[in-house]
Amino acid sequence: MNKDLVSIKDLSVPEISGLFDLAAELKKNRKSHEQMLKGHTLGLIFEKPSNRTRVSFEVGMFELGGNSIYLGSEEIRLGKREAVKDAAKVLSRYLDCIVARTFSHARFLEIVKNSDVPVINGLTDLLHPCQALSDIFTIKEKKGLNGITLVFIGDANNVLNSLLYGCGKVGIKMNIASPKGYGPREDILENSACDVKIFDSAEDAVKGADVIYTDVWTSMGQEKEYKKRLRRFKKFQVNSELLNLAKKDAMVMHCLPAHRGEEITDEVLDGKQSIVVDQAENRLHMQKAILVKLLRG
């Protein structure tokens, strides 16, 4: 693997398979790898809030015998108290690895450029690679990867961009339904190897779905657009009527946190076909695999 995990686009198919195999092994024997990253320290630079990403990386590091330090927006105050490049250069003298969650992807790349230690993308406005890797690992566990169609309903955001790269690598087909003006970016579609169909109706997109995936309509950093987005996306809710149009055994996925009653109803999120909690658990096993691959090779 490269020094850093910036995007799934940069991973080869064997590297992705290697991560899946290692995550499966670490999951099976969860508490028996306490020596793997002994003496290593991970720093988490987070400009935005987090439950899953932060906790899974911190617990993962602990289970592998290492330490972690959380650096929230008030700790180092990137770009305010000191220049991003100064902070990145100094931190990479202390730490063995950095996870960064930034508002802008450009800022994340600036951290990468100025860090001597591996930097992992913990979400930017453009990408969320750790999420998509563990999501595809979850699909593989539940259904295998052959002949799968993943239908994404909603905003073409960071999660969708990483799913497009990831699904393209493993041969999952995608249908995407979004309101006009909120569909996938041309550059991401061009750079992804994914077999994609674009729809303007959620009902048409879900036919034949093995997996229905959705995410919030308003991502972190877009709060000012909340009311407008609520109006624009209202026909793109994942609810029971929509679920009934998919295959009978279709699974429902959401990266969480969910805005219940907006992009997804309680009934579906809490229903039998929802695998969101298994999906969230797998973030832990995948983060551990990523850490081991980057730090131990």
Ligand code: CP
């Ligand atoms: N899915 C995800 O990344 O969750 P957090 O924002 O809580 O880390």
Ligand code: NVA
């Ligand atoms: N698209 C969401 C994902 C949160 C995990 C956001 O960026 O806020």
